[in-house]
Amino acid sequence: MISIENLHKNFGINQVLNGIDLSITKGQTxxxxxxxxxxxxxxxxxxxxxxxxxxxxISLAGMSVKNKWDYRENIDYLPQIANFPGNLKVIELIxxxxxxxxxxxxxxxxxxxxxxxxxxxxxxxSHLSGGTKQKVNLVLTxxxxxxxxxxxxxxxxxxxxxxxxxxxxxxSEKQKGKTILITxxxxxxxxxxxxxxxxxxxxxxxxxxxxxxxxxxxxEENFEKAIAHLLTHAHV
Amino acid sequence: MFKILKYSFYDLVRSRWxxxxxxxxxxxxxxxxxxxxxxxxxxxTLMNVITILxxxxxxxxxxxxxxxxKEFTELLLALPIPRRSIFLGQYFxxxxxxxxxxxxxxxxxxLFYGLFQSDSIVDFLLLLITxxxxxxxxxxxxxxxGLSNENKIKGFGYAIxxxxxxxxxxxxxxxxxxxxxxxxxxxxxxxxxxxxxPIDLSRVLILLKLDIAALLGYTGAVFQKFFGNFSxxxxxFFTLFLWIIIPLFLVKRKASKKDx
Amino acid sequence: xxxxxxxxxxISTQIVSASSITVCKNCRYKNVKDALxxxxxxxxxxxxxxxxxxxxxxxxxxxxxxxxxxxxxxxxNKGEIIKIVADGVTLDGLxxxxxxxxxxxxxxxxxxxxxxxFLLQNLILENLFFGIYIEKxxxxxxxxxxxxxxxxxxxNSGNGIQLWYSESVDIENNSISQVRDGIYLEFxxxxxxxxxxxxxxxxYGLHFMFSNNDTYENNTFDNNGAxxxxxxxxxxxxxxxxxxxxxxxxxxxxxxxxxxxxxxTQNIFQKNTIGINIEGSNRVTYQGNDFIANGWxxxxxxxxxxxxxxxxxxxxxxxxxxxxxxxNDNLFENNYWxxxxxxxxxxxxTGDIPYRPVKLFTYITNRTPEAIILLRSLFIxxxxxxxxxxxxxxxxxLEDKNPRMKMIHHD
Numbered sequence: 001m002i003s004i005e006n007l008h009k010n011f012g013i014n015q016v017l018n019g020i021d022l023s024i025t026k027g028q029t030x031x032x033x034x035x036x037x038x039x040x041x042x043x044x045x046x047x048x049x050x051x052x053x054x055x056x057x058i059s060l061a062g063m064s065v066k067n068k069w070d071y072r073e074n075i076d077y078l079p080q081i082a083n084f085p086g087n088l089k090v091i092e093l094i095x096x097x098x099x100x101x102x103x104x105x106x107x108x109x110x111x112x113x114x115x116x117x118x119x120x121x122x123x124x125x126s127h128l129s130g131g132t133k134q135k136v137n138l139v140l141t142x143x144x145x146x147x148x149x150x151x152x153x154x155x156x157x158x159x160x161x162x163x164x165x166x167x168x169x170x171x172s173e174k175q176k177g178k179t180i181l182i183t184x185x186x187x188x189x190x191x192x193x194x195x196x197x198x199x200x201x202x203x204x205x206x207x208x209x210x211x212x213x214x215x216x217x218x219x220e221e222n223f224e225k226a227i228a229h230l231l232t233h234a235h236v
Numbered sequence: 237m238f239k240i241l242k243y244s245f246y247d248l249v250r251s252r253w254x255x256x257x258x259x260x261x262x263x264x265x266x267x268x269x270x271x272x273x274x275x276x277x278x279x280x281t282l283m284n285v286i287t288i289l290x291x292x293x294x295x296x297x298x299x300x301x302x303x304x305x306k307e308f309t310e311l312l313l314a315l316p317i318p319r320r321s322i323f324l325g326q327y328f329x330x331x332x333x334x335x336x337x338x339x340x341x342x343x344x345x346x347l348f349y350g351l352f353q354s355d356s357i358v359d360f361l362l363l364l365i366t367x368x369x370x371x372x373x374x375x376x377x378x379x380x381x382g383l384s385n386e387n388k389i390k391g392f393g394y395a396i397x398x399x400x401x402x403x404x405x406x407x408x409x410x411x412x413x414x415x416x417x418x419x420x421x422x423x424x425x426x427x428x429x430x431x432x433x434p435i436d437l438s439r440v441l442i443l444l445k446l447d448i449a450a451l452l453g454y455t456g457a458v459f460q461k462f463f464g465n466f467s468x469x470x471x472x473f474f475t476l477f478l479w480i481i482i483p484l485f486l487v488k489r490k491a492s493k494k495d496x
Numbered sequence: 497x498x499x500x501x502x503x504x505x506x507i508s509t510q511i512v513s514a515s516s517i518t519v520c521k522n523c524r525y526k527n528v529k530d531a532l533x534x535x536x537x538x539x540x541x542x543x544x545x546x547x548x549x550x551x552x553x554x555x556x557x558x559x560x561x562x563x564x565x566x567x568x569x570x571x572x573n574k575g576e577i578i579k580i581v582a583d584g585v586t587l588d589g590l591x592x593x594x595x596x597x598x599x600x601x602x603x604x605x606x607x608x609x610x611x612x613x614f615l616l617q618n619l620i621l622e623n624l625f626f627g628i629y630i631e632k633x634x635x636x637x638x639x640x641x642x643x644x645x646x647x648x649x650x651x652n653s654g655n656g657i658q659l660w661y662s663e664s665v666d667i668e669n670n671s672i673s674q675v676r677d678g679i680y681l682e683f684x685x686x687x688x689x690x691x692x693x694x695x696x697x698x699x700y701g702l703h704f705m706f707s708n709n710d711t712y713e714n715n716t717f718d719n720n721g722a723x724x725x726x727x728x729x730x731x732x733x734x735x736x737x738x739x740x741x742x743x744x745x746x747x748x749x750x751x752x753x754x755x756x757x758x759x760x761t762q763n764i765f766q767k768n769t770i771g772i773n774i775e776g777s778n779r780v781t782y783q784g785n786d787f788i789a790n791g792w793x794x795x796x797x798x799x800x801x802x803x804x805x806x807x808x809x810x811x812x813x814x815x816x817x818x819x820x821x822x823x824n825d826n827l828f829e830n831n832y833w834x835x836x837x838x839x840x841x842x843x844x845x846t847g848d849i850p851y852r853p854v855k856l857f858t859y860i861t862n863r864t865p866e867a868i869i870l871l872r873s874l875f876i877x878x879x880x881x882x883x884x885x886x887x888x889x890x891x892x893x894l895e896d897k898n899p900r901m902k903m904i905h906h907d
Contacts, residue, residue: 011495050313051495069318077314083307085243087250100239101315140311288874407875414864422866430869439873459869 001026001148001179002047007056009042009203016042018203020056024196026147029170029180031190033227034200040183041080043200044150047181048077060148073101078141080152083133086126090117090136093125097140108143114165115139131157142169149173150181155189167193191223199230206230237321237328240312244329248301254337257293261341269349279359282342286367287439291374292399294334298378299395301330303388310496323379323491327484331375335368342367359445366438369476373434374399376483383490402435410436423458430459431472434479441472519567520544528553528561528569535559543567543590551596555580563589566620570594573623576603586615593622602654604629608636616641626654627675634663638670645675647698656697659684659707667692674698678720681707690714700725701739704732712737717749723768725751732758740766748773749790755780762906764788770795771813774803783807784906792818805896806830809903810853814871817853819894820862828853828896832903840901851899854890856883 002024009017016039024030032040045051047058049065049072058065065071084093094108112118115135120128128136134157141149151170155163170193173180184190190197197214199207207214207230211223218233220226248254264285268278305326312322346360378395385391410429414422430436444463462468517531517539525531527548531541532555540560544567551571555561555578568591571577575596578587585608592605604626608614614636620643621627627643630636638657647653656672658680659665665684670692672678678694681687682705689712694701701717702724704710713735717723723739726732732755739749749768750760755777762784765771771790772782776798786809787793793813794805803826810816811834830846838847857876861868870876883890 009495045496048314050310052493070316072314072316075314079307079311079314081307084311085247085305085308087247088243096239096243097311097315100243100312100317284872284874284877404875404878407870407873411860411867411870411875414867415860418864418866422864426866426869436870436873440869443871 001028001061003059004043004047005057007043007046007058008054009039009046009051010054016203017046017053017056020200020203020205022198022205022208024179024181026179027174027177028196029174029182029194030196030198031194032181032183032198032200033190035231038200039203040200041152044077044152044181044183048072048075048150074146074148076141076144076146076149078137078149078151078154080156084125084136086124088125089122090125090128091121093136094139094143098143101144105145106143107145108139111139111142111169114169115162129157131159131162134158135162138166138169142173146178148179148181152183153185154182155184155186163189187224187227199227201231237325240317240322240325241328241332242325244301244305244326245333248329248333253297254333257297257334258337258341261338262344265342265345266348269345278346279356279363282363283439283442286363286370287435287442288403290338290367290370291403291435294331294371294374295378295395295399296392297334298327298330298375299382299391301326302379302382303391313496319491320488323383323487324484327376327379327487330379331372334371334375338367338371339364359442362445363442366441366476369473369480370434370438373476373479373483376480376487380483380487380490383487383494402433406433407436427459427462431475434476437472437475441469514538514540516540516542518542518544519548521546532557532559538584551575551577553578555585556582558582558584560586561588561590562586563591563618565589566591568593571596571605573597576601576607578606580606580608580611580614583611584613585611587617587619588615589618591620591622593624595624595626597625597652599652602626602629602658604654604658607631608633612636615639620644621656624654624675626658627656627672629658629660630662630665631660632662634665636662636665638665638667640668641670643670643672643675645673647675650676650698653698655680655703656694658682659687662687666690671695672697677701677703678717679703681705681710683707685709688712692716693718695719697721701742703727704729708732711735716740717742719743722747722751723749725753726755726758727751727753728755730756730758734758734760735762737763738766739763739768739771742768744769748795751775752777752780759783760785765790765793773797774800776800778802780804781806784904785809786906787811787813787816789813791815794818796820800826802826804829807904808832809906810834811903815855815858817894818858818862819854819891826894828894830898830900831896832900833896834903836899836901838899845901846898847901850895850897852884852887852890852895854894855880856889859889 004020004022007017007020020043032043034040042051046053049069060071063071098106115138117135117139120132154166158166170180182194191211196210197207198205214226215221218226218229220229268281309322377398381395382391385394430440440459441463444460463472517525517535519525519528519531519541525534528543528550535541535557537557540562543563545565547568547570549570549572551574566589569577571594573594573596577592577595587606595605596603605621605624606616607629610632612633612635616628617639619641622644624645628638643656653676655677656675656679657667661683664686667679667689668691672694673696675697676699678697678701679689680703684707687710692715694715695718697720699721701720702712704726705728707729709731711733716738719741723742742749747768748770749765750772752772753775757779760780760782764786766788767790769791771787771793774796778801780803782805784807788811790813792815793810795818797820805828808831810831816833816835833851833853836847836851838849840847842848856879
């Protein structure tokens, strides 16, 4: 589904991605992990075309994404910080994103109910709390039902009930055979929802396999400890 | 692009600042007419406002809107729309809503005071057109400055500096060079210097339409000859138009290369 | 009954000393020249309505010539039309037109030469070269005439009313338009010019040269090449005139050139490129005038000594005052300046800080005229302001120490 070849990206002298080779097959749920500043978000943004790679190639379903925009029709993206135009009401924002993407069938009602957003529909976005904004963000992402979903820190600010709802949602999307990319700092969440793990450090992939393999290679039963092991040993 | 334009415009139309801006012009219009009770005199005072304040507000509003909608822009960038549509849409949203505030804010008081019975209607229309063009120019430049600077404070600084340069410093340099080179014929120099600054160009355009043109003496006659006829007017509006197109082209180029 | 007899007696004695002659198509005298030839000193000639194609009409006796319903005397562009060379001539109610143009002779519709006690009134002059030309004459009146030329260029047009080496002539209630100078005085003294309207003339509404001790008041000079030019003259009294709409690149309401000991009071200068253009004038008092919406209210070039500006209104002028020479003990006092931004804490009606009418920009444009293109720009406002706060370039003692807070209402 996604194949990335020898991807480099530098911001000035700062080398952020340093030769990433990655291929993700259709239907997988992949977590992209790494410490702060390791290049996770840059990698995701490169896939989305928001960051222009210095060199290397990214292709989706065999087509290079360079200087294209229409391939994003098939991607639902949840950005990290959801900061929306403050003067719009929630319902207006939903309608607006729908209008801009121009897709006929959407399922916003289902997700509005799922995250309990009905009381907020007519509130202005500037009046919402961080958690509520994140829920709006989730609705905007999931309502389009695209083949590929990219979630950047989806759990931030969510209350436990919504977190459970989100996990269930991801599970059901997986069932549909969608390809899902997730970055998160909540290890329990990653362990619960992801099949595969891509660990990035200093712009390079240090680990790319299933969680089971990780535990075996690091000889750690606990997932978090396995990750920590990966981190400490990567520098050696 | 038109969808983004539409939403940016709606967003701005409902923002408090648009109303402050509109209210400001309404008050200004009524106050001027109330104090002067003479439309043509009010038009002269308005010229000062239009050539100084409109660019300033366009600059500040443009750069402010650009930075404030940064996250939303990023959301849009992930959607299946070309980048050019996002930035041009937002740009036109800001520029149109600002121009509308200007046109309504000044238009209503003037309509109220019987603009259509007045001979000043042509001057007044010229005022509104140049005001709107200045809004479009300075908003475009503000967007370019915003795109070029990640740092908000820096971006604001450059935008204000640019305005300051066009509104004040440029004329200072202009004046000094006139004095330094006073031995030489200066009419063509001043003609060119005027064309290269949209604020000066607008000011001269309005001055020449108002009857204080005769004050300009011989220099004025040269200018009148240039701007007074139809082709001169075309040239000056074309120049103002270029002042919109070139920054917009730069915005488009910058946007297509930039990482978000 | 007694009254009637007396009246008849009175009329008959009049007839005895002077008879009346009528000119008309069916009369004994069919043209003016014949009637003139037949007339005696002090006769009255009535010219009936009609068209009389005559020119070079010479009036050499004291006569009263009255046009009934404005008979037309058509000079057919052949030369001068009427010439008066006798004292005590009255011309009344004629329509005189088509004066012959010449580059060598100043042909006029009516010329008065070396005569006195003339009265020219209710005349209508059209298509003329010169209108009324008074030379070496004195004690005459020119009243209620309407002079309308069709001048286009200065070099081939003449003046409406011209006085040359004349004295004590009253010019009142005339309307003069579309000639070179509306009224032109050269070596004319003790004349009064009152209640005239002079407009749309190519050069000046009124023009003085070497003419002293004259008065002009209550006239309107509207939309002329320039309003009034007073040159090389002294003791001129200028009162209650209106100088308006003299608008053009080199135009002005009033030009004073080498004028001494004169008075300019209660005039209105409105919408002129330059209200008063002064070149070398001394001991002139400017009092109670209104300067409204002019480019420059007062522009002074060349040396000016001991002039006084008192109680004038300076309202909405682009520049109140322009000086390009040293300030020579000229006084500004108690004027109202609409640009004044001072305060009046002691509430005595005059501002507590002086007003300085010369701005830095004025100084700059005197030096580099092209700089005028920066008029009304923010930069100029800023340097004007800084100059106002701490004067460096503009003459420091040129100020109105007691500027008024409110506009003065003149009667």
